[in-house]
Amino acid sequence: MGKKVKMKTRKTMAKRIKVTGSGKLMHRSSGRGHNTAKKGKRRLRRLRQEKLVSKAMEKHVRRSLGL
Numbered sequence: 001m002g003k004k005v006k007m008k009t010r011k012t013m014a015k016r017i018k019v020t021g022s023g024k025l026m027h028r029s030s031g032r033g034h035n036t037a038k039k040g041k042r043r044l045r046r047l048r049q050e051k052l053v054s055k056a057m058e059k060h061v062r063r064s065l066g067l
Helices: 011-016 041-047 055-065
Strands: 017-019 025-027
Touching: 011 017, 011 055, 017 055, 025 055
Parallel strands: none
Antiparallel strands: 017 025
């Protein structure tokens, strides 16, 4: 019998996604990099918060993180 291959974590994903205590996946909001002068204060305030990873992407992200 051969050796069992270990799954490798995609480090780029690991840097961008955080797993909460209950197992949910959180990521940073997009749209805060540049051109913030033309965006409203309320919009920028909301973009500061982290968002949940969508249901459509959750399976892909979990596999990439090795969860």
